[in-house]
Amino acid sequence: MQQFIKTLRSRDFWLRQFLPFALAVAAAFIARYQLELSDGVTPDFLAGQWPIYAPLNALTAFCLTLLLFAFIGRWSVATGVSGLVFTLLALVNYYTRDLHGTALMPQDILNITTAAEVMGSYTLRITRQVVTIGALFLPVLVIAVVQHFLARGRGKAPRIGWKRRLGRWAGCAAGIFAILYVGYFAPFSLKPKSTYGWAWQNTYYTYGYLAGTIESAGLMMNPIIEPEGYTNEAAAEAAAKADGYTPATATVSEQEYPDVVMILSESFYDFDLVTNLQADREVMSVTKNLDNSIYGHTVGPHVGGGTNSSEYEMLCSNSMMLMPSITPFNWLNLYDANSIVSYLEDLGYTTMAAHPYTKSNYRRNGAWLALGFDQVYFEDSFPTQEYYGNRPYQTDSASYRDFEALYEAMPADQPRFSFLVSIQSHGDYDMNDPSLDLVHAATDYGEYDSLMDEYLSCMYLTDQAFGELTEYFTNLYEETGRKVIVAMAGDHAPSFVDHVADKTIASENDLQILERSTPYIIWANYPLEDAGTASGTDPLNRMDLCMLAPTLAEQAGLPLTPFYQYLLAMKEQVTVVTAGNDFMDASGVTHEYGEDPTLDEWVQGYFLLEYNNIGTHAHRNQSLFRLNG
Numbered sequence: 001m002q003q004f005i006k007t008l009r010s011r012d013f014w015l016r017q018f019l020p021f022a023l024a025v026a027a028a029f030i031a032r033y034q035l036e037l038s039d040g041v042t043p044d045f046l047a048g049q050w051p052i053y054a055p056l057n058a059l060t061a062f063c064l065t066l067l068l069f070a071f072i073g074r075w076s077v078a079t080g081v082s083g084l085v086f087t088l089l090a091l092v093n094y095y096t097r098d099l100h101g102t103a104l105m106p107q108d109i110l111n112i113t114t115a116a117e118v119m120g121s122y123t124l125r126i127t128r129q130v131v132t133i134g135a136l137f138l139p140v141l142v143i144a145v146v147q148h149f150l151a152r153g154r155g156k157a158p159r160i161g162w163k164r165r166l167g168r169w170a171g172c173a174a175g176i177f178a179i180l181y182v183g184y185f186a187p188f189s190l191k192p193k194s195t196y197g198w199a200w201q202n203t204y205y206t207y208g209y210l211a212g213t214i215e216s217a218g219l220m221m222n223p224i225i226e227p228e229g230y231t232n233e234a235a236a237e238a239a240a241k242a243d244g245y246t247p248a249t250a251t252v253s254e255q256e257y258p259d260v261v262m263i264l265s266e267s268f269y270d271f272d273l274v275t276n277l278q279a280d281r282e283v284m285s286v287t288k289n290l291d292n293s294i295y296g297h298t299v300g301p302h303v304g305g306g307t308n309s310s311e312y313e314m315l316c317s318n319s320m321m322l323m324p325s326i327t328p329f330n331w332l333n334l335y336d337a338n339s340i341v342s343y344l345e346d347l348g349y350t351t352m353a354a355h356p357y358t359k360s361n362y363r364r365n366g367a368w369l370a371l372g373f374d375q376v377y378f379e380d381s382f383p384t385q386e387y388y389g390n391r392p393y394q395t396d397s398a399s400y401r402d403f404e405a406l407y408e409a410m411p412a413d414q415p416r417f418s419f420l421v422s423i424q425s426h427g428d429y430d431m432n433d434p435s436l437d438l439v440h441a442a443t444d445y446g447e448y449d450s451l452m453d454e455y456l457s458c459m460y461l462t463d464q465a466f467g468e469l470t471e472y473f474t475n476l477y478e479e480t481g482r483k484v485i486v487a488m489a490g491d492h493a494p495s496f497v498d499h500v501a502d503k504t505i506a507s508e509n510d511l512q513i514l515e516r517s518t519p520y521i522i523w524a525n526y527p528l529e530d531a532g533t534a535s536g537t538d539p540l541n542r543m544d545l546c547m548l549a550p551t552l553a554e555q556a557g558l559p560l561t562p563f564y565q566y567l568l569a570m571k572e573q574v575t576v577v578t579a580g581n582d583f584m585d586a587s588g589v590t591h592e593y594g595e596d597p598t599l600d601e602w603v604q605g606y607f608l609l610e611y612n613n614i615g616t617h618a619h620r621n622q623s624l625f626r627l628n629g
Helices: 002-008 009-039 043-048 053-072 074-102 108-117 127-134 137-152 161-187 200-207 209-217 230-238 307-316 340-346 361-371 396-408 446-480 508-513 545-555 562-571 599-613
Strands: 259-265 295-299 349-352 375-377 416-421 484-490 517-524 542-544 574-576 583-585
Touching: 009 053, 009 074, 009 127, 009 137, 009 209, 009 599, 043 200, 053 074, 053 137, 053 161, 053 200, 053 209, 074 127, 074 137, 108 396, 127 137, 161 542, 200 209, 200 349, 230 508, 230 562, 230 599, 259 307, 295 484, 295 545, 307 340, 307 349, 307 361, 307 545, 340 349, 340 416, 340 545, 349 508, 361 375, 396 574, 446 484, 508 517, 517 545, 542 545, 545 562, 562 599, 574 599, 583 599
Parallel strands: 259 416, 259 484, 295 542, 349 375, 349 416, 542 574
Antiparallel strands: 295 517, 484 517, 574 583
8 A cells, every 4th residue: 555655656656657558548539529520420419428428439549559558568659559540540531431322331341352343443632620630640640749758758668578468468357458448348238239320420420439339340250130020920910001092004014024224223213313414415305305214213222322232222122221331232242132123023023143344342243143133234235335535434335335235135036134234323423534424513612613613414324315215225126026125223322412512402420311312213115004193292203222122013014912912002102211310201391209109000010021131130931021931
């Protein structure tokens, strides 16, 4: 006890041991602020992280400093290195969120190849936030320098023995364990263990970036969230709710099955939803006015990025709501997965998928084969190689022509299902000289003026190319009588959508829904029974991207699985259930759980069915998802 009191009275202890430690903790608070800034946290959420979650995130960052100090033994080096690591992490997170639409999460390690290819096409802009994040490293450096001089004291520090070194390791390990255990893993931890909900922002903004990342890392072990109250019996009971559903289109005979085409169009988005463009040319004159079609908007899982999440929802009709922390093709076991591929193959279709870019993106080659596509094609199968100016991506017009050749090579004695993921309009949008712009917006978007014009020009080309594709299939029907029904939808808005959106056009939550609402069109080369159909209550005619496949199957007159029937019946009440902040009813009004028990029941029933389909602890009832189940 006397020695302890003597230590507390020692000026050397306070200056050379306690003060460097306290400064290291202060540097961790700076790191925490850098990460929150990179996440785009609003002031209200930032203030709400006090008094518990802001210190928890700072101490979580301090764990890295403790780990480094345990091995190096110098606070100055540990603080400086950890500060550099968190500065770089914050910058990477900022650009990931800005260009991809979501925070940098642990599972993104598996996307490193795709991310590198994507980032190569973007110009990384030095914004005020980027400058602030970088500048905040300077006080960390100052702290490290002060720690260095404090440690020097009266001379060179003596070498320490193994006992003191082991003591340092044990002390640092105990500190790390205490922070993580009390903060995250104890039975009554400071941060609730399961907080993922309608959007990743709810977790990351409420509890902090590092706290959200720890939970996200935990979900990697079991990435599919089990809905409350799930049982296999409850899923079957939910499916029975749609037993009486009557399809909008009469079911056709097997001999009348049309060929089915689905297109996920890169960054296909209508900026009229969020801003007054005043463009000098109609951007979507074809898709908005095409005869014999149904036009509306599908609401995708992310804003400004996340193609693979949209692709998975389109093909499998499973909402990313139950798996908010993953990239589906990289994480899920897709062998024997239920999807529109398996559904159509049960009906005797031959199937093909194509993408005019590399097969390594999102591991599409293996994922598509696992889903059951008979043939998959990538850039080598798109020989036209036609580009728009200096943009390195094949135009939609050229891709459609090559796609037509792949379609014609499919067996003629079976109905065909072909799926295309386009690439023409991938970002960034500053690759061409302004003289090549085909469309110009009159509204002033400041530094985004040139990006907007090049992007709108890409949309114009996409729109015109779709007209060429429909002309091809129209001629095919006239010449051969072969019926084809086509559905095209955008995967997400461009990455800069939130920077130019008119924030007064809707509430923050409804604006996010608008930013995720990409155009879709269903068209056929034969008379489409429900052509021109639109919602009588939602002028944007919106539905979840998960609902596009069953809607297409219904319009094609195909027999429906119980799962598809449920989605279509639900769509009459609830149109959006994907990973947004709320769900949306048929009037375009968003709701939170508890507001309307009837709507809650539909949404909950859908998640029970989804979990029965893909959940780790579910026994899949295949009769709900397959026609021959």
